[in-house]
Amino acid sequence: MKPIEKLNQEQEGKMIEFKDEVLDTVFKSKIKTDKDKVNKAIYMLYDIAWLKKPDILYVDSPMGCQIAYNIMKHAFNVWDQVSYQVRSQVRSQVREVIAQVSGQVREVQAQVWSQVRSQVRRQVSDQVIDQVGVQVSDQMQDQVIAQVESQVEEQAQSQVKNQVGEQEVKWALFSVHWRLGDLLRLSFYLFFHKIWIKIDKIKEIKTLYEGVINWMFICIQLDWLCIVSGYPEYIKRDDKNRMHNPDGYAIEWKDWYGQYYIHWVWFTPEEWDKYRKATALDIITRPNQDQKRAMMMVYGNDKLITELWAKVVNKMKDGMWYDMTLYCIEDKSQEGEDRYMVFYEAIDPSKDEKIVLRVPPEFRNRTAQEAKYWTFPQLWEEYEKTGKIDFIKET
Amino acid sequence: MTKKFYRHWDLLIEKIDTEMTDDWLSIQSDNILLEWEATNHFHRLLWEWIKTYRKKTIELWDSFYAGWFNLMNGWKLVHEEHETITLEPWTYKFYVQREYDPVEERRVID
Numbered sequence: 203m204k205p206i207e208k209l210n211q212e213q214e215g216k217m218i219e220f221k222d223e224v225l226d227t228v229f230k231s232k233i234k235t236d237k238d239k240v241n242k243a244i245y246m247l248y249d250i251a252w253l254k255k256p257d258i259l260y261v262d263s264p265m266g267c268q269i270a271y272n273i274m275k276h277a278f279n280v281w282d283q284v285s286y287q288v289r290s291q292v293r294s295q296v297r298e299v300i301a302q303v304s305g306q307v308r309e310v311q312a313q314v315w316s317q318v319r320s321q322v323r324r325q326v327s328d329q330v331i332d333q334v335g336v337q338v339s340d341q342m343q344d345q346v347i348a349q350v351e352s353q354v355e356e357q358a359q360s361q362v363k364n365q366v367g368e369q370e371v372k373w374a375l376f377s378v379h380w381r382l383g384d385l386l387r388l389s390f391y392l393f394f395h396k397i398w399i400k401i402d403k404i405k406e407i408k409t410l411y412e413g414v415i416n417w418m419f420i421c422i423q424l425d426w427l428c429i430v431s432g433y434p435e436y437i438k439r440d441d442k443n444r445m446h447n448p449d450g451y452a453i454e455w456k457d458w459y460g461q462y463y464i465h466w467v468w469f470t471p472e473e474w475d476k477y478r479k480a481t482a483l484d485i486i487t488r489p490n491q492d493q494k495r496a497m498m499m500v501y502g503n504d505k506l507i508t509e510l511w512a513k514v515v516n517k518m519k520d521g522m523w524y525d526m527t528l529y530c531i532e533d534k535s536q537e538g539e540d541r542y543m544v545f546y547e548a549i550d551p552s553k554d555e556k557i558v559l560r561v562p563p564e565f566r567n568r569t570a571q572e573a574k575y576w577t578f579p580q581l582w583e584e585y586e587k588t589g590k591i592d593f594i595k596e597t
Numbered sequence: 598m599t600k601k602f603y604r605h606w607d608l609l610i611e612k613i614d615t616e617m618t619d620d621w622l623s624i625q626s627d628n629i630l631l632e633w634e635a636t637n638h639f640h641r642l643l644w645e646w647i648k649t650y651r652k653k654t655i656e657l658w659d660s661f662y663a664g665w666f667n668l669m670n671g672w673k674l675v676h677e678e679h680e681t682i683t684l685e686p687w688t689y690k691f692y693v694q695r696e697y698d699p700v701e702e703r704r705v706i707d
Contacts, residue, residue, distance in 0.1 A: 495700065540699050557607070559696045559705060577694045577705070578609045584600050594612070596604040597680035 235432075236416045243413020244421075244428050246406060256428045260417065263455030264354045264376065267422050267429045271374040274427065351376055351420070353461050353468050374422045374429075388414065432456060440465055448500045464496035482509035486533055503545050503558035507531065512545065516570045521596065525549045526570035528561075539563040546573035603682055607705055609692040610684070 237260065245255055261270050355373055388411040392404070421430040437453045440446035444466035445453055451460030462469040469477055476484070477497060485501055488494040498506065506512070512529035520526045529545045542563040548570075549556045561573045575581040575591060585591055603610040694705040 491699075495698065499698075499703075544697075557705075559694070560698065562697045577696065578604075578692060579695060580600070580609060580611060580692055581602065584602075588599055590599070592599050592601055594601050594603050595682050597606060597682055 236412075239409075239412040240417045240430065243410050243416075243418070244430070246409050247413075247423075248428075250406070254426065256424070256426050259427060259429045260432070261429060262432050262457035263434075263459040264351065264420050264431045265357070265459040266455070266457055267376070267420070267431045268354060268374060270429050271422055271424075272371055274429075275372055275374075357470070374424075377421045377423045464493075464500055467492045467496040469493065482506050486510060486531070487535060489535075503560060504547070504556060506543075507545050507547070507558065515544070515566050516568070516573075518570050520548065520571065520574065526574060528565060528568075528570045528573055530566045542566050544573075546570060546577065548574065603684070603689075605682055607694045609694070610682075611690045611692070613688050613690050 237258075240260075241258055244258055248254065248256055259270055259274075261267055388407055392407060392411060417430055417432055419431045419433045421428055432455065434453050434455050437445060438447040439452075445461075445463040446465050447462075448464055450462075452463040454460035462471070462474045464477075473493065477493075480488075480497060480501070482501065482505060485494060485497045486506070488497065507529045510531050512531045514527055515530045516528040518526055525548070527547045529547065531543045531545075533541050533543060535541075540563060544561050544563055544565045545558050546561045546565070547556065547558045559577055561576055565573045565576065572585070575585045581591055601612040603612075696703045696705050
C-alpha cells in the first residue's frame with residue numbers, strides 16, 4: 203500500500219467523527235454500562251492469556267475492588283500470589299496482540315503515523331479541555347490511574363479493615379491491562395482501521411475497546427475471578443490538567459469513595475480536615491513541602507504577606523500610578539535560598555486592583571521594577587540584554 | 598534593535614517584524630485574545646473584522662507564549678478592568694505572566 207503523506211478531506215472527516223464518538227461516550231456522562239460487552243472483553247482477555255473463564259464481580263470504585271478482594275479472600279481463604287501471576291500472564295499476552303497491531307500500522311504508514319497520532323490525540327485533548335476541563339491523553343490517564351492506585355493502596359489498610367473486621371488486610375495488585383488508560387490506545391488503532399488499514403487483530407481490539415468504554419476503569423484479575431471498578435463520577439483538574447479541587451474531592455466514584463488533591467498533591471482525609479482550617483502560619487510551617495506549596499497556591503499570596511507580616515525589601519512607583527512593593531518572608535525551617543519567599547505586589551490605585559506574584563528568592567536584593575520585568579520572560583530577557591525596556595504603552 | 602512592548606496588565610504584547618503562518622490554527626469569531634475560564638476575565642480586540650490565531654496545543658502554555666495576531670486596521674484592546682490600548686496595524690505576539698515556584702514556574706491566571 204502506498205504511504206499516505208497527508209489525510210484527505212474524507213479521512214479528516216472520519217477522524218473528527220471518530221473523535222466525537224469516543225468523547226461523547228466517555229465524557230458526556232454517557233459511560234455505557236452494557237455488562238455483556240464487558241464480560242465478553244474480560245473472557246477474551248483471559249482466553250488470549252490461556253486462562254479459564256473467570257467470574258466477574260462489578261464494584262463502583264478501585265477501593266471497592268480492594269474491599270471485595272479481601273472479603274472474597276477471607277471467605278474462600280485462597281489466592282495468595284495468584285493475582286500477580288494472572289496479571290503478568292494477561293499483560294504479556296495482550297502486549298503481544300498490541301505489538302502485532304502496532305507493527306502492521308507502523309509498517310504501512312510509517313510516515314503519517316506521527317502526524318495522525320498527534321492530530322488524533324491533540325484533537326481529543328483539546329475537545330476534552332473545552333468540554334469538560336479534563337485532558338485524556340493516554341499519558342495523563344496513566345498518571346491518573348497510577349496516582350489513584352497508589353493512594354488507594356495507602357488508604358486500603360484502614361478502609362478495608364472497616365469492612366473485613368479483625369482479619370489481615372491484603373493488597374491485590376490492579377491490572378496492567380485492561381483499563382481506562384488503554385482507551386485512547388485502542389481507539390487509535392480503531393481509527394487507523396476505519397480509515398485505511400486492514401488490521402488482523404481488529405476484532406480483538408474492538409472487543410477490548412467495547413469492554414473498557416462500558417465499565418472497566420480498572421480491575422483486579424485473579425485466576426477465577428475478575429473484580430472490575432466503574433468510572434469515577436467526576437475528575438476535577440487545574441489548568442495544567444492535574445487533579446485539583448480546593449473545595450472537596452478531586453475525583454469521586456459512585457460509592458462515595460474519593461480522593462483529595464490540590465494541584466496534583468494528594469491529601470489524606472485527616473490532612474484535608476487540617477487544610478480546611480489552616481492559617482498562613484500553619485501552611486508555612488507544614489513539614490510536607492509538596493503540600494505546603496500546593497496550599498500556598500490556594501491560600502493566596504496577598505493573605506500570606508499580610509498574615510505573616512512580610513518584610514518590605516523595596517518599594518517604588520511604576521510610572522505615574524502604580525505602587526510596586528517587594529516583600530520577603532523568611533522560612534527558618536528551610537535551608538538555602540528557598541528559605542526566602544519573595545513576593546512582588548503591584549497596585550493600580552485608579553482601580554484598586556492588586557496583583558501579588560512570587561518571584562525568585564534572589565530578588566530580595568533587587569528592585570520591584572526588576573521583579574516586574576521578571577514576571578514576563580520576554581521582558582526579563584530583554585532587560586538582561588539591554589538594561590532597559592521600551593514600553594509603547596502600559597496599562 | 599530594542600524590542601517594543603505593550604503591557605495590558607497581565608498580558609504582554611510584542612510588536613514583531615515577521616509574519617507567522619506555520620502551525621497556527623483556529624480563527625476566533627469573538628475576538629477574544631485571551632480568556633481565563635476561572636475568573637471569566639478576558640482581553641478582547643475590538644473591531645468589525647479580525648483574524649486572530651491561537652496555537653491549539655497545550656504545550657504553548659509551557660513557554661508562557663499565548664499566540665500572535667495580525668492587524669489589518671487600527672484596533673483597540675480592551676479588558677473590563679484595564680485601560681484600553683490602541684494598536685496600529687502590525688503583527689504582534691502576546692504572552693502571559695509567570696510566577697516563581699520552587700519546583701516549576703507557573704503562568705498567572707488573572
